[in-house]
Amino acid sequence: MTIFQFPKDFKWGTATAAYQIEGAAAEDGRGPSIWDTFAKTPGKVFNGDNGDIACDSYHRYEEDIELMKQLGIQSYRFSVSWSRILPDGDGEINQAGLDYYHRFVDKLLENGIEPFCTLYHWDLPQTLQDAGGWESSRTVDAFVKFSEIIYREFNGKIKSWLTFNEPWCIAFLSNLLGAHAPGNRDLQTALNVGHGLLLAHGKSVKKFRELGIDGKIGIAPNMEWAVPYSKSDADKAASERHIAWFADWFLDPVFKGEYPPFMVDWFEQAGAKVDVKPGDMEMISQPIDHLGINYYTMSVDRYNPDAGVLGFEQVDMGLVQTDIGWPVESRGLYEALHHLQKYGNIDIYITENGACINDEVENGQVKDFRRISYLQQHIAQIHRAITDGIQVKGYMAWSMMDNFEWAEGYRMRFGLVHVDYRSLVRTPKESFYWYQNVIRNNWLETRP
Numbered sequence: 552m553t554i555f556q557f558p559k560d561f562k563w564g565t566a567t568a569a570y571q572i573e574g575a576a577a578e579d580g581r582g583p584s585i586w587d588t589f590a591k592t593p594g595k596v597f598n599g600d601n602g603d604i605a606c607d608s609y610h611r612y613e614e615d616i617e618l619m620k621q622l623g624i625q626s627y628r629f630s631v632s633w634s635r636i637l638p639d640g641d642g643e644i645n646q647a648g649l650d651y652y653h654r655f656v657d658k659l660l661e662n663g664i665e666p667f668c669t670l671y672h673w674d675l676p677q678t679l680q681d682a683g684g685w686e687s688s689r690t691v692d693a694f695v696k697f698s699e700i701i702y703r704e705f706n707g708k709i710k711s712w713l714t715f716n717e718p719w720c721i722a723f724l725s726n727l728l729g730a731h732a733p734g735n736r737d738l739q740t741a742l743n744v745g746h747g748l749l750l751a752h753g754k755s756v757k758k759f760r761e762l763g764i765d766g767k768i769g770i771a772p773n774m775e776w777a778v779p780y781s782k783s784d785a786d787k788a789a790s791e792r793h794i795a796w797f798a799d800w801f802l803d804p805v806f807k808g809e810y811p812p813f814m815v816d817w818f819e820q821a822g823a824k825v826d827v828k829p830g831d832m833e834m835i836s837q838p839i840d841h842l843g844i845n846y847y848t849m850s851v852d853r854y855n856p857d858a859g860v861l862g863f864e865q866v867d868m869g870l871v872q873t874d875i876g877w878p879v880e881s882r883g884l885y886e887a888l889h890h891l892q893k894y895g896n897i898d899i900y901i902t903e904n905g906a907c908i909n910d911e912v913e914n915g916q917v918k919d920f921r922r923i924s925y926l927q928q929h930i931a932q933i934h935r936a937i938t939d940g941i942q943v944k945g946y947m948a949w950s951m952m953d954n955f956e957w958a959e960g961y962r963m964r965f966g967l968v969h970v971d972y973r974s975l976v977r978t979p980k981e982s983f984y985w986y987q988n989v990i991r992n993n994w995l996e997t998r999p
């Protein structure tokens with residue numbers, strides 16, 4: 552038996568997002584988002600699933616917080632539904648939306664749980680998408696207005712903030728690959744969206760500082776680690792493009808004030824170029840306080856000029872996979888954390904890490920031992936990184952509960968708590984009780 556003791560101030564938590572759990576999609580004045588539209592477009596989401604009801608957490612948040620208290624987490628990462636606050640994206644404030652989040656945040660605080668707030672977790676108000684989305688300065692300005700409202704409203708209650716969740720998904724998965732809302736398939740659009748969200752990030756961080764908000768702010772990219780399939784230069788370059796596509800494309804602008812030159816060249820030969828205006832990069836590279844990192848899997852890449860814009864294909868090496876088909880390789884998290892050190896030894900929170908394991912309830916139990924194995928391996932790699940001096944300050948398991956997994960709908964389950972989508976009954980899984988023990992001990996026990 553090996554014990555990995557975590558620092559005494561290490562924050563254990565869980566994460567969710569508004570559209571994935573809240574439901575009440577048209578209640579109390581909430582306006583439509585691009586995910587309401589996308590999910591109701593035939594063929595976009597498995598089984599035609601949508602977030603109309605989801606986990607009904609809008610009405611059941613007290614029950615959910617009771618489960619969080621039972622779990623023993625110190626921190627809970629959630630997102631604010633922009634179109635609940637500004638139904639038209641940048642028009643009149645919907646007070647009922649603010650009231651909901653006050654009830655929710657107050658209940659967290661009453662239970663000794665720190666609210667960790669993501670401002671944008673993919674649910675852009677549809678009216679802003681109709682006006683050009685993240686390619687339009689109207690959306691950038693609207694995000695600054697939305698974030699200022701939330702900063703002012705929750706200053707003193709919320710002290711940990713993130714502007715954007717997974718810029719790669721917002722820009723590339725949603726506008727080059729077409730897999731997520733709004734479903735575009737164009738590289739130039741994806742680069743424009745990425746630049747727009749980065750500008751919005753920088754302007755919002757600047758506003759956060761100007762308002763003197765009591766707290767810390769950052770951004771949460773998702774990272775995939777990648778290694779070359781062979782020793783060839785082409786495969787090595789392919790894996791480096793993969794890593795940079797997810798992380799460096801966004802973090803170089805934030806930390807260095809420029810896009811990674813080798814990726815700028817790669818996209819230019821593919822026919823697309825970011826239109827950087829004077830002052831943009833200075834605005835984007837406002838200093839931040841912490842990084843959220845979302846990590847799930849790693850990849851073995853082979854150069855293939857016919858395999859999409861980035862010219863790499865992922866080779867199946869026969870690794871164990873989760874039920875969504877992602878290879879389980881926790882070493883990638885350790886490598887990714889070391890990769891980030893080029894930006895300085897900034898405080899890092901693992902704001903998402905978890906496994907899609909679709910076990911169901913049997914005799915009142917969910918024996919998701921594969922999820923326990925996944926979590927144990929990945930938490931051990933975090934301890935290894937901390938031992939190396941990397942400033943990992945917290946870990947938020949994705950996810951607190953099963954929820955709407957975007958284009959996969961409800962068939963893919965990432966939760967520590969099982970949700971029966973017919974009855975909405977919550978059932979803590981075996982991984983819930985395992986994680987409860989890790990939190991209680993603030994250490995990880997591993998067998999040799």
Ligand SMILES: N=NNCCOCCOc1ccc(-c2cn(C[C@@H]3NC[C@@H](O)[C@H]3O)nn2)cc1
Nearest residue numbers: 568571717724728730773775845847903956957
């Ligand atoms: N690897 N790229 N290959 C080429 C592209 O393949 C096409 C598919 O790509 C991807 C890549 C990544 C994801 C993904 C999903 N989550 C889980 C959510 N995170 C935020 C939270 O809301 C969770 O629900 N994290 N990442 C999905 C699809």
